[in-house]
Amino acid sequence: MGTADMRDIKRPVDHVAHFYSVRAGFPLGDLRSGEITVVGSDQRYRQNGRTKFFMAILHDRALVSTQHEMVAMVRPIVEKAEEPCQLHDEAIISSLIKLCAEATGDATDLYQYEGVKLYCDPENYVLVMDSNVRRITRRDAGEAIAALREVGIPDDVDYLLADNAAFAYYVDNAPVGFAGTHPVGEFSDRIGNICVGVLGRHHRRGYGKALVSATTGELLHQGRTAVWGTAANNAAAIKTAQSVGYNHYCWLLELRFR
Numbered sequence: 189m190g191t192a193d194m195r196d197i198k199r200p201v202d203h204v205a206h207f208y209s210v211r212a213g214f215p216l217g218d219l220r221s222g223e224i225t226v227v228g229s230d231q232r233y234r235q236n237g238r239t240k241f242f243m244a245i246l247h248d249r250a251l252v253s254t255q256h257e258m259v260a261m262v263r264p265i266v267e268k269a270e271e272p273c274q275l276h277d278e279a280i281i282s283s284l285i286k287l288c289a290e291a292t293g294d295a296t297d298l299y300q301y302e303g304v305k306l307y308c309d310p311e312n313y314v315l316v317m318d319s320n321v322r323r324i325t326r327r328d329a330g331e332a333i334a335a336l337r338e339v340g341i342p343d344d345v346d347y348l349l350a351d352n353a354a355f356a357y358y359v360d361n362a363p364v365g366f367a368g369t370h371p372v373g374e375f376s377d378r379i380g381n382i383c384v385g386v387l388g389r390h391h392r393r394g395y396g397k398a399l400v401s402a403t404t405g406e407l408l409h410q411g412r413t414a415v416w417g418t419a420a421n422n423a424a425a426i427k428t429a430q431s432v433g434y435n436h437y438c439w440l441l442e443l444r445f446r
Contacts, residue, residue: 201307201309203375203378207375208437213242213253214253224267225249225250225251227251227252227253228253228254228255228258229255239443240445241254242441243284243440243442245272245276245439252266262284265284266280266284281441285298288443301440302420303419306417306426306434308413308429309413312433312434313404313433315401318394320395321357321402322358329345329348338387350369357398359390364386364395365386366385367383367384367396369407379412379414379415380410382404384400384403384416392424396425396428397431400429400432
């Protein structure tokens with residue numbers, strides 16, 4: 189059986205693990221159940237130049253990654269957690285932030301990001317039918333970009349349409365929201381990375397859910413797994429993702445220079 193065939197029979201979650209492993213700088217699929225793995229990754233941090241610390245907590249396992257010279261200082265802090273879920277403890281996170289801030293020499297120069305990564309596969313996908321959702325094409329991409337620039341729509345048409353999975357929501361014949369993808373290079377045949385934005389005055393009306401459902405459905409139709417990342421405190425986005433069938437993959441904490 190060829191390489192492509194082997195890849196095709198992998199579970200969607202395996203593709204997700206491989207995709208996020210690139211950011212983690214470690215094969216997340218190799219993490220063992222119930223364990224907290226602490227690694228030093230000079231290659232990751234020397235190339236990045238800004239990140240001091242990265243932690244990914246999956247359902248029952250966790251990865252803690254930092255510079256080699258900080259591993260001995262980080263390990264006693266994370267070892268206070270008897271199981272991976274306890275790494276969410278505010279005291280542990282505060283200690284890690286303080287350690288990294290001291291390492292930078294200037295606490296105000298350290299940026300903290302907490303995020304959630306989710307994914308959707310065909311078994312859990314929820315289709316939302318809404319006639320106000322229209323596929324974005326080259327013919328109307330300019331209109332969508334001009335109207336939705338403030339919510340982060342990609343302003344390059346080729347980028348926006350790279351995966352043929354961009355949609356806009358129309359009210360009174362004007363676009364008020366979009367969902368599309370961030371192209372993912374070598375993973376493009378397996379993964380579609382969702383992005384979405386709706387104009388503020390149109391929030392809480394289900395437009396985002398309809399858009400995400402359309403884009404996710406197109407990605408799944410293409411044989412890809414849809415992934416979506418958002419800030420951990422973005423409850424509305426997480427709720428929208430879950431309502432369309434997305435599952436939690438991991439929670440992450442990243443500390444880096446501004």
